[in-house]
Amino acid sequence: MWHGDPGHAVASDDKKIGFNTMSRRAIFAGLRRWWPPELIPAVRLWYARRGRLFTFGKPATGPDGEAYYSEEGCARR
Numbered sequence: 001m002w003h004g005d006p007g008h009a010v011a012s013d014d015k016k017i018g019f020n021t022m023s024r025r026a027i028f029a030g031l032r033r034w035w036p037p038e039l040i041p042a043v044r045l046w047y048a049r050r051g052r053l054f055t056f057g058k059p060a061t062g063p064d065g066e067a068y069y070s071e072e073g074c075a076r077r
Helices: 024-034 037-047
Strands: none
Touching: 024 037
């Protein structure tokens, strides 16, 4: 049951898409093959570490209060 703001809705569509199924190892392998080497450090700023996930501007957490992180795939910017 949702006990948040009555003006908000929660929708979930749990499908695998290209953004979250490609391994970051594969992403970096492609970058090393096709990109100029001097651009790769800029990409590492976003993808070298797992990223904290947020919903409605607040940290996303599970029922136990543990934080959710993105560790694979790429982000839509």
